[in-house]
Amino acid sequence: MMFLCAFKVPSVLHTALRNGLPFPAIACHLPVVYSSLFYRHCLYKLGCFPFTTSPKFTCPENCREPPAIKNDKPIKKEGRVHNKTAFPFSVFSAGAAERRKLMLKWTEETKDSKGRVSKQKTHKVPSKPLCAQEWKILKEESNRIKEFEEHMMQQIVISNCDINVAKSLLVFAAKESSIGYKLLRNYLILCANQNRTSEIYDVYEIMKARFKTLDTSALSLFIRGFSQTDHWEESLSLLETMKKVVVPSRRDYSNCILGALGKKKWKIAWDLYYEMLKSNLTPRLDTLKSLFDTGKDLKDDMFKSELVEVLLYMRHNRVYPDEALMWSIKSWFESIPGENWKGYVSAVESSGRCPTCSQSLESINLSQEEYGSLKDVILNDVIQGTDTFRKTTPEELQEFQTFVASHPPFDIVIDGLNIAGIFKRGCRSQILLSVVSYLAQRKLRLLVLGRKHMLNEPGIWLRQHMDLIQQRANCFFMENISEDDPFLLYATIHSGNQCRFITRDLLRDHRACLSDIQIKHLFLKWQRGHQLVISHYSPGNPVTFQPILSYDTIIQTTGDTWHIPYDMDNVTRASYEVPRKWLCLQRQNHKI
Amino acid sequence: MRKEEIQPVPSEKLDLDEWENVMKSGLPEKGSPEILEHEGDSSLTAIKELVEMWRMAGKTVPENISNEQLKVLMERSTKSYRKKYLKYLAIKERLKKAKKERQMAERKVMLEKPIEIEELSEPWNTFFLQSLKSFYDCMYKWRAAQSMMFGQPLVFDMVYDIYMSHREMVNTISQLLKTEGLNRKSPYPFHIHFCSLQTEGPYHKELLKHYGEAWDKLLITTTEKAHVDMFPKDKLVYLTSDSPNVMKTYEHDKIYIVGSLVDRSIQTGLSLANAKRLNLSTARLPLEKYLHWSVGKKNLTLDQMILILLTLKDTGDWKKALEFVPKRKHEGFVDTQNYSQEKINF
Structure with missing residues (x-):
């Protein structure tokens, strides 16, 4: 523990209060790393608990090469290089899942270090x-x-x-x-x-002469082969042939667009681009990059407005650029004649202020209508679904709704069973009690969700602990076979914007119940803004939480500025995580 | 490469584009008729050609494909979805072909055999009754009839048709068929009830398709009524793998309910939700208690379920009953010492 120093950073505290976060428990950790073992130990302490969701969800979205992990130095360096906004790590920061994976892998490696050798026989x-x-x-x-x-x-x-x-x-x-x-x-x-x-x-x-038609993989290969050559129009006709039988992949579209751009056929390129969007394909980042690169050389007004549309599309669909695309966007902006844009790479402060242009970013809080729709969706899709009996019973739901309605809004909703299971060792009720007492001391109105078996198992859930918990917080115990997470969501949303919830579950299975993609984005935004994850707990010490960002990580503009979050090349970001680095673009009219 | 064969000169002389000439040489004969075929161009022929090309590219694709299958193929939206369907068809076709070949081979053997059989078969006198298949059938039916009068009821709940795809429904019915057969052939069969079986509903249609005329002669009870309307509620126990209660002993006076459901995609809590709605008591098999579970879901197929229940009913021995849990799902039984201890505890 001596290698882990927990500071309460005043600026963080200040913003937490300003943004309506009603307790000053957010602390910032600065790890002092001495050896790989201790580094990992610290990592574990820093909220890298194993999360309780199945591994199929943890597939990273962009499968680039994983960061070098042979020795620990690069990671260590990474932790040092980022300034303090980049470090206290939230579960939603890009690369958090990767870190957890590393940590788990390390513990597994120490258990058995047997390597597998593929036995596939190959010919020389x-x-x-x-x-x-x-x-x-x-x-x-x-x-x-x-x-x-x-x-x-x-x-x-x-x-x-x-x-x-x-x-x-x-x-x-x-x-x-x-x-x-x-x-x-x-x-x-x-x-x-x-x-x-x-x-x-x-x-x-x-092949054309020998065989009647070509299969889809050959078509794709020809499209790829021809797009950069004088036969590029051939690739367009091949794309048409392909459309007859299947929806071409985004790579095929990408190659055709590249070909059209190379031959200066702007209209064809844009038509293909919109056609691709129409068939619900997300464009590849290198396609977007080539569009921006072309825009830089072209300096055309039509082209410019199309590119702004592209940025808005990226905003709407949460497409985050990688480093290469970010540089292209930056140089495109800087090349626009007569507008004098200037771009900087920046790391936004935890208050939501961009240090280079001193502008505040969009807040992570939801509007009133968004709240309403999210509440309805949680109730209808997540709790009730096709059959209320699958997760709860109608009586229990009714009882819970009246329970929530009859109490004043809560400040914190706690998933009792989840919190109690943070550590395998130690008394479960003791852990829950210390978290509840810590929060209750700060005069917060608490709701603890649990299951009825917690009341009848004095061996695991000590009677005196449970009594104290019930004194210090409102408690709701549901049936043993009901699911508690949907109720957690309902209670938190019902209590309004200032209410947070504590669980280390990433709630991915509940997000999967939502049907509409925009609602999913909305839910994730709300979750990022309201989920508290315990980053460090030890008996007798104050509980520390991972920080909640007060700003939304999304491409945004005010007309004179653009803020674009981007993925760093050496970080693998999971689909529910958001990038940590930003590109800040400002128009400097006044300086002329 | 062998060392004695270092021949740099001939390999350089090698005409690398020779193959192109070979390929191009045979062209003119083939070139002309193709254009004619292209004229009847529609999406159906396009997809037919695509299937052909996939076959040439070495993907698992059936050799013959009917127009109906092509239409099903066209309705599938994505490439991988289509490939899956083609693979399914290809495997089906291959199995069919293998079966046919086997039958042909058997027939060939049969055709060669008769002469020998005629030589060997002489009138054979015995005081034993000849055991014909029909005798056995008669005995099985007798037992089934007896169980319908005095046996313990076992309910199959047929309310899950809306949750299943066509494929899953077909699987369910084939499992039910097996179940009925296994039950009939056991020494002390259950009295099987198909409850909530709607006439002309999906279950009924599929069952009729498989049983045909035998459906009316089947010695089971089928009813449109729900199980709660037929039996006292306190006697009913819903068996579901999601249940929180572990079954301790088999009770001969209870009426067990099994949901006739196949869920290829995981549908957790579906049958439990039904039991909760009707306020029935639930139970699951003590799989963890007796088996070292390794992989797979803890729900079992209907035929495995009836084998387990029949064995339990006859012997009351969990170890014998749980032999029928698929071997791939577990790594053997929990230590026999503990096992016998547990048995004493019951």
Whole structure:
């Protein structure tokens, strides 16, 4: 514990009070790292508790390369480099899930350090072109007489060798028997990977003549191959062919758009872009990047307004740019003639103020109408769903609704069973009691949700603890087979904007009950603004919570400024997390 | 590469574009008829061609596909959804083909055999009664009839049709068929009730499709009434894997209810919700108590359920009964020592 210093930073405290957060318990942790072990220990203490949701939800949204984890130095550095706004880590900050994963992986590694070696047998790929005779020997040597050529071509594609090797294999295949579609397609993959335009065109001619139609993967490959060449119009017609049978993927659209931009056909590019949006595809970030790059060189008013539309689309659908796109956006803004934009990379303070332009960002609080709709949705979709009996019973729901309505609004709603389970060791009721007492001392109106078995198990839930909890907070105990999380949400939303809830559950299964994507975004925004997660607990010490950001992480503009949150390249962000870094753009009219 | 075969000169001479000439040479014959086929262009032919190309590209695609199947394919919106359907068709086709081949082989053997059989089969005298299949059938029916008069009722709750897809419904019915057969063949069968079975409802239609004429002769009780209207409420126990109560002993005077539901997508708490609504007592099997559970959901299929219940009824031995839990789901039984201790405790 001596390596972990908990400070109460006055500025944080100040903003917490200003933003209506009714208790000054938010503390900022600055880890002092001495060794990898202690670093991880600190990490664990810093709210990186294992979260209680199934691993299928934890798939990161953008599957880039994970940050280097061979030695701990880069991470350590990362923690130091960010200034204080970046550090106290919230569960919703980009990379939080990744950190938890690292921590869990480490604990697993120490348990058993057995590595798995893949047993898949691979054939060695020759390094130079062989003549038919040599290929024949190779074929006989391998015990894979059937489909030898296809298999070998696959290996060539995987190891990405010289194209002449592949060609010599094709010559061999043509002599041996005939060249099948599968073999030719694998060859095409190799050509496309190595950008061999003339070869791609040859294959195209052959395939078009030999086969009636092409399958979707070959079509995609041709689109990719042609988009950057003089045959780019061919790729548009291929896209049309594809549309007859399937919805083309966003990569196909992206390649076509790139091709059109390269040939200066702006209208075609934008038509394709809107067509892609219409078929509910999210554009790839490199597509957007190429649009901005083109806008920079073009300096056209029409183009400019379209690009602003793109930014608004990104805002509406919570698409966050990566670093490369961010730089493109920045240089596009700076290149707009006569507007004198200037861009800075910034890290927004926890008060929601941008340090470079001293402007406050949009608040994370929801408007009154948004609150109303969210409340209805929670009641209808999350609690009731198709059948009220699946999560609760109508009587219990009614009882709970009257209970909540008959009490004045709460300040904090606590998921009792979740909080009590923070530590495996220690008495469960003791943990809950200390959290409740800590909050009750601050004159907060508390609601503790639990289940009825907590009252009849004096072995686990000590009677005196439970009595004290009931004295210090309002309690509602539901049936043992009812779910408590939906009630937690209902009670918090019912109590209004100042009310927060405490649980370490990320509530992803309840978010999944919501049908509309915009409501999901709204729910996530509300959750980010109202969920308190205990970052550190030890008996006898004050409880510390992870900070709640007072501003919304979303692309935003005031006309003269743009604030764009972006993903850093070395951070893997899960879908429910938000980036930590910002691009701040300001128009400097007054200085001229 | 072998070392003695270092032949740099011939490999450089190698004409790398030779294959292209080979491929292009056979073209003119094939080029012309294709254009004619393209003229009847519609989305159906387009998708047919796509299927063909996927087959050529080495994906699991059936060799023959009917127009109805193509239409189903077209209705599927995404590429992966379509591929899944094609894979399903391909596997079905392959199984069918394998079965046919096996039958052909058997027939071939049969055709060769008769001469030998005629030679061997001589009049055979015995004082034992000849055991014909019909005798057994008669005995099974007799037992089933007896159970309908005196046996313990077992209720299958047929209210889940709205929660199931067509595929799941087909699976449910096939499990019910198995269940009925297993029950009939056991020494002391249950009196099976199909409760809340709506005439002309999805369950009824599918059952009729499979049983045909035998449906009316089946020795089970089918009713449109709900189980709560037929039996006293305090005797009913809903068996569901979501229940908080663990079943301790099998009670012969209780009436157990099993929901006839197959949920390929997890639908937690569906049958529990029904039991809660009707205020019935619930129970689940003590799987954790007797088995080292490894993977998989704790809900079991209907035929596994009836095997477990039948064994429990006959022997009262949990270990014997839980043998019928699929082996892939657990890693053996809890230590026998503990097990016998537990047994004494009951």
